[in-house]
Amino acid sequence: MSHSSGKETFDVVIVGGGPAGATAANDLARRGHHVLLLDRAGRIKPCGGAIPPRLIAEFEIPGHLLVARISAARMVSPSNKDVDMPIDGGFVGMVDREHFDEWLRTRAVEGGAIRRTGTFSALTREADGTAVVSYERRLDDGRLQQNSVRARAVIGADGAVSAVARRCIPAASEMRYVFAYHEIIRSPAPHHPVFDATRCDVVYRGQLSPDFYSWVFPHGPTTSIGTGSACKGFSLRGSVAEFRKAAALDDLETIRREGAPIPLKPLSRWDNGRDVVLAGDASGVVAPASGEGIYYAMAGGRAAADAVALFLKTGNAAALASARRSFMRQHGAVFFILGLMQRYWYLNDARRERFVAICRDKDVQQLTWDAYMNKALVRAKPLSHVRIFFKNIAHLTGLARAA
Structure with a gap:
């Protein structure tokens, strides 16, 4: 769809193709809206990769995406006492974010969304007040190409340090973070002395994390071992190196290293009262204490999609605030x-x-x-x-x- 200015016009431009953005894109495209999903290439978020049964059912996730099924968690205290917490009659699914996120984006495209690789750079307005989303694309020869499209609505799903939020939502300045770092390693062979491929280990030890926890999460052929902390100057890499040594996992191949800020609390406002709403980490919806984010990102993406669909139907910008209201009505007590x-x-x-x-x-x-x-x-x-x-x-x- 084009406009007299020559720019393409979309009902919705979604910035960020993680679980929140891809879910919102899929939901809106399948309702018949003209959707652009704008995603940066090659970005894999550091994440334990755990998804609960409710997510698998609610968002229709096929079994082939589960790289492991976890039947227990082990909590390890600072003095090295451990407590096993078996899951009676159930399991937690583990996914590899590299493949899981790509599957979600592909599903959105199959539902009718248009997907482009690019980095959001600005949101400006035409004379009639319509939002113009500008983004950069890297060409095959390495040059950066500037592009822009018109949008009746914008969903910012571009992570904890959201560029959309910083430009459009004053409440974004409230965001506080834990910083997470993990290493994806080749899983050890069976009969390892301390590793169990069906168990997640959660370790509470001040020298590994003064204010959060460290983890070993198996993903079938690979394993995530990492830690988090909000303490500035604390060496996350040093902590993971020490942790790997203590867990007898230091001699295994390291496949990749990833770090990212993880929000500590949902923002007090997710929309600009006009045409922009946030979803996923950009809105701060990562569960405190556990750091769990995939389910909440997808639930937030769906809430944002519902709010935008209502806004597009009625033209009433107050509809955008319903994203946060409906999410917090369902999940606010758990977060508190x-x-x-x-x-x-x-x-x-x-x-x-x-x-x-x-x-x-x-x-x-x-x-x-x-x-x-x-x-x-x-x-x-x-x-x-x-x-x-x-x-x-x-x-x-x-x-x-x-x-």
């Missing part, structure tokens, strides 16, 4: 509870020792997995909640020994 947990339990190693001790409790394990798998706080078991409340109080006050 996890935020409290992170602020309290991750403060120092003494508290993290007690936190891992709590995870020994069968009620805690059951409710943790129920909440993770189904993405909701489980209300069906009030007695379990009461028991956990009193156990938590005991741990908080030191009445329960961190055994």
Whole structure:
């Protein structure tokens, strides 16, 4: 579709082709909207790659994308005490972001979206107020080509340090981050002394991460080993090197290294009140305490798509605010509870020792997995909640020994 200015016109331009952007593009294109999905080439986000059953069902993910099925998690305390948390009768799927994200983008194109490789550079306006999205494309000869298209609406799904958010949404200045770094390594051979291909390890140890955690997440033939921290100057690379040595994984081939900021809290506003709305990491929707983001990115992408579809239908810019409202109505309570947990339990190693001790409790394990798998706080078991409340109080006050 062209305009008298000669520029192509789209109903929606989506900046960023990760899970949030690709989901929004797929949803809108399949509703018959003219969609441009603009994605930078070759960017793979550092990510453990865990997806819960609810995501697999809700977003119709085929089984061939699962490179591993995890049946347990192991929590390791600062003093090296470990607690196994088996998943009764279920599993967590593991995906390789390189292939998973590409599959999502391809699905959007099959649904009717137009996909282009390029880097967002500016959002300006024509005389009638229509948004003009400018982006750069690298040509085969290495030169940069400047391009621009018109957009009735724009979805910024371009990551935690979102260029769209910084230019269009004043609330973006609130964003706070944990920095994550991981190394994708060749998975060890079977019968490794400490590695289990069906288990995720979560390690709480101050020298590896003073304020977050470190992890070993198996992905079938490869494994992610990494750490996160919000402490400036803390050496994430040094921590992962030390961690690999301690886990007897230091002699395995390193396939790639990746680092990125991960947001700590959803922004207070996701839209500009006119024609731009955010989704995924750009809006801050990564679960506190766990750092889980793929499900929430895709849920946020769907919420943004619904809001934009309503805006395109009614012309009422107030519809854009419904993206955040509907997301927080579904997930705000979980984010609030996890935020409290992170602020309290991750403060120092003494508290993290007690936190891992709590995870020994069968009620805690059951409710943790129920909440993770189904993405909701489980209300069906009030007695379990009461028991956990009193156990938590005991741990908080030191009445329960961190055994």
